[in-house]
Amino acid sequence: ETGVTQSPTHLIKTRGQQVTLRCSSQSGHNTVSWYQQALGQGPQFIFQYYREEENGRGNFPPRFSGLQFPNYSSELNVNALELDDSALYLCASSLGAQGPTDTQYFGPGTRLTVL
Amino acid sequence: GENVEQHPSTLSVQEGDSAVIKCTYSDSASNYFPWYKQELGKGPQLIIDIRSNVGEKKDQRIAVTLNKTAKHFSLHITETQPEDSAVYFCAAGLYDKVIFGPGTSLSVIP
Numbered sequence: 001e002t003g004v005t006q007s008p009t010h011l012i013k014t015r016g017q018q019v020t021l022r023c024s025s026q027s028g029h030n031t032v033s034w035y036q037q038a039l040g041q042g043p044q045f046i047f048q049y050y051r052e053e054e055n056g057r058g059n060f061p062p063r064f065s066g067l068q069f070p071n072y073s074s075e076l077n078v079n080a081l082e083l084d085d086s087a088l089y090l091c092a093s094s095l096g097a098q099g100p101t102d103t104q105y106f107g108p109g110t111r112l113t114v115l
Numbered sequence: 116g117e118n119v120e121q122h123p124s125t126l127s128v129q130e131g132d133s134a135v136i137k138c139t140y141s142d143s144a145s146n147y148f149p150w151y152k153q154e155l156g157k158g159p160q161l162i163i164d165i166r167s168n169v170g171e172k173k174d175q176r177i178a179v180t181l182n183k184t185a186k187h188f189s190l191h192i193t194e195t196q197p198e199d200s201a202v203y204f205c206a207a208g209l210y211d212k213v214i215f216g217p218g219t220s221l222s223v224i225p
Contacts, residue, residue, distance in 0.1 A: 002160070042119075042204050042215030043159065056211035090158050100213035101147040106158030 002026070004093050004107035012113045018079045021110045025072040025093030032074045033100055034066060037088040037109070049074060050097045078112075086114045117142040119207050121216030128195050129224050136219045138205035139187040147208040148181060148188050153218075154201045162203075163190070195223045 003026040013019050025032050031050045035043035045058035049068035063079040072093070078085060088109040094102035118141045128134050140148075146167040151159035165172045165179045165188065172179050176195075181188040188207075192199055200223045205216045 002158070004158075040218070042206070042217050044215070045212060048211060058212070092158075098211055100211060101208040103161060103164070104149075106151075106160065108156065108158050 002105035002107065004091065004105050006089075006091055006107040006110050008110060009108070010111045010113075012115065013081050014115050015081055015083060017081050018077065019081060019112060021076045021078075021089050021091075021112070023074045023076070023091035023093075023107055025074065025091070026105055027072055029072060029093035029095055029105070031094045031097060031102065032068055032072075033092045033094070033104065034074075034076045035090040035092065036060075036085075037090055039087070043090055045100060046076070048100065055097070056100075081114045083114050086112060088112075117145075117207070117212075117214045119205060119214045119216040121205050121219055123219060124217065125220045125222075127222045127224060130195060130197060132195055134190075134192045134195050134199070134221055134223075136190045136203055136205065136221075137187060138189070138207075138216050139185075140207035140214070141186070142207065142209065142214075143183075143186060145207040145209050147213070148179070149206050149208070149213070150177075150179060150190050151204045151206065151215075152201045153204065159204060192221075195221075197223050197225050199223050 033048040034046040037043040047057040068074040092104040096102045149164035
């Protein structure tokens with residue numbers, strides 16, 4: 001196991017609602033990255049946080065936001081949910097500041113369904 | 116924009132045979148090439164990675180080769196076992212961004 005946990009495992013929301021997903025990184029890992037994985041596709045990079053500051057972002061709108069806390073936990077918040085937001089959301093922790101180009105340890109993901 | 120292609124999308128091999136998955140990338144500046152294995156209901160797990168100053172890397176039954184001139188890299192799994200059955204993703208990265216391929220579903224038939 002990677003030592004990265006995510007909650008909840010599954011979540012069902014309706015269009016227009018807001019959702020918060022949570023991740024607990026490996027102790028000592030200063031970077032957390034979030035990914036969206038649609039069914040049958042590879043993960044897509046949303047953003048990453050290094051020591052509680054966002055320091056990299058993919059092609060996702062501002063309604064996707066995040067927080068990272070000093071205790072190695074983090075959140076992904078999505079506002080105004082759309083049907084296309086239905087996906088598996090993955091967080092990954094890494095030791096250094098580069099995030100995706102460091103060795104990343106993924107959590108099991110949260111399956112979000114938007115109706 | 117940056118793109119990573121991966122072939123084949125599905126692959127079936129007999130137990131004990133070798134499996135090869137190939138990827139190409141578009142951004143010539145990419146310098147980090149990880150491979151991930153994802154089993155059902157789990158997150159991706161890094162199985163091997165290679166950086167652009169290395170042409171080949173091996174770890175037991177798994178090897179990766181990189182051709183920077185042609186912008187392609189490959190994963191080789193020898194002596195496949197049923198527990199190798201999973202979806203495999205290649206990725207190409209630079210600094211703080213990694214682009215994943217669409218995945219290859221590998222089935223190892225006992």
